[in-house]
Amino acid sequence: MAKIQAPVMKNEYYEVTFEDLTHEGAGVAKVEGFPIFVENALPDERAKIKVIKVNKGFAIGRLIELQEQSEKRIDAPCPIYSQCGGCQLQHLSYEGQLDFKRKQVEQVLARIGKLDVNKVNVHPTLGMENPWNYRNKAQVPVGEREGGLVAGFYQKRSHDIIDMERCLIQQAENDDVVQAVKTICERYGIRAYNEEKHKGWLRHIMVRYGLVTKEIMVVFVTRTADFPHKNEVITEITNQLPQVKSIVQNINNKKTNVIFGDETNVLWGEEYIYDKIGDVKFAISARSFYQVNPEQTKVLYEKALEYAELTGEESVIDAYCGIGTISLFLAQKAKNVFGVEIVPEAIEDAKRNAELNGIANAEFAVGEAEVVIPEWYKQGNQADVIVVDPPRKGCDEALLKTILDMKPKKVVYVSCNPGTLARDLQVLELGGYKTVEVQPVDMFPHTTHVECVTQLVLNM
Structure with a gap:
């Protein structure tokens, strides 16, 4: 041919x-x-x-x-926007970004999910009043150039580090701490990790910031377990940055692009910092999954709570519950909530967070959602509402089958990937559910990512 x-x-x-x-x-x-x-x-x-x-x-x-040029084109305010791969849409007005994300969700639902978007209410994207300086976690690779340390994001399609003093989507406090830690490490001659040679010591600096509490955690990700000039570095950090409540070292000695290794040790201060989303307080460790935009997380979870339509009499299952963020929101309005998550440390955090907030009607189990929830169903446990917040790959086929067998009155699907959301909605629709409405939420302004909350009801 x-x-x-x-x-x-x-x-x-x-x-x-x-x-x-x-x-x-x-x-x-x-x-x-x-x-x-x-x-x-x-x-x-x-x-x-x-x-x-x-x-x-x-x-x-x-x-x-x-x-x-388009009337929606603007000058990107970031001086390294054309080099950095962190943002993709700074040249598009914020109104244009929100429109793009809603259209993207609609197109994917129609193309992949085969849904009639004239019958499914896809709402305008919920954006931020101030879509800058929203990220509460910075994790920046560290390298060397002309004898000094550089810390910033990778250049587009490369592993060359762009040295960066300010990131316009990071909390300013994170930028300040990264720069201070980098300067302190330079003063003591600490060497950066070289990924080609697999030598050197400091791989990443990570900073976590509690938006409400103002507490800060500094995490050193290192190739080896030793810590050159440890006492001096810790003393300088704590003297210069009194808001730092925790200093942690994570050891990653593998030749990999994965940031974290398996071993994590608290060097100074507490194992956790704290933050609040709405009225719920959370303990956050170095490895905890905690949404990076807490302001929009509150918007996202309140929408999930609204779509669950709880009266106080419902049993709710929260699949992929993480550290219990959505579970604890739901527990405020439900009779009881059962959360499941594959990461044991996350379940320990979830239990701790329930205790921290005096919430007694939430229980948590370790395991794969697609294994644990079918087992609960076999044991006769039912749910009035199931909430799923899966990773980007979407829900496992076995979990979707169990939802269809269990037949909860409502399913609330929180998604970070419109493509897998659309795929899973098609399965649930074919199994007897109706997609009522979809609410895009802009969790990551100036990037192409969009989160969605979807309400499905059982067709009786």
Whole structure:
């Protein structure tokens, strides 16, 4: 069979009009129906581009000259935006970002989930009044350059570290602490980890910040268990930064891109810092999963609580419960809540958080949701409402089958991936549920990520 020739060629220039954005935020233009993806381009813009790569079904281009720009285009305020891979949408107005995320959810629900979006109420994206300085956790790789340490984010599509004093989506307190810790480490000649040679010591600096409590934890991720000039470094940190309540070392001696190793030790202060979301207080350890945007987390969880429509008489199952964040919100309005999570340390945190808040009607179990919940069902346990908040890969098939067997009146699906959300909604719809409404929430402004809360009801 003759090979079909693409209508564009590598290193050739084309004038195009962009008509959409990919889920990664690149502009989409077409030449004779053949899609070309170009970073930093927006719908309705005309531009001269250069094709830099041609694949079987699409091409990649580079923006050469913008000839007509979108009314939603703005100047990205971050000075390293074009280099850093942390944000993808700073050149799009915030209103434009919120519209893009709602449209993205609608398109995926229709394409993957086969849902009739004219019958499913996909609400406008809930955004932030001030969509900057929202991240309560900084975890920055550390490297060396010209004898000094650099700390920042990786450059796009590389492992070259961009030295960075300020990140516009980080809490300013995190930036201050990272810079102070980097300076202290430089003073004592501490060497950064070299991933190519697998030598050196300091891999990452992580800072966790309690938005309400103002408490700070500093985590050193190191290649080896020793700690050069440990006492001096700790003394300087605690003298300079009185808001630091905890200093922790995590040892990762593997040649890997994974940030954390298996061993974590408290060097100074407490094992936990604390923060609050609404009226619920949480203990946060170095390894705890805790949402990085607590202001929008409150919006997300309140929407989940609204969709659960609890009267105080319901039994609720919270699958993938983590440290109990959603469970404890639900427990305030439910008769009882049963949370399940595969990470033992997270379940210990969840139990501690329930005790911390005086919540006695929430119980937690360790295990895979797709194993534990079917076992509960076999034992005769029922749920009026099931809440799922799975990882990006979505719900396991066995869990979806158990939901369909158990037939709770409502399912509330909290998702960080519209694609797997749509896939799972199709399964639940075919099994007798109706998707009523979907609420996108902007947890990560200036990035392409969007979270959703979805309400499903059992078709009687």
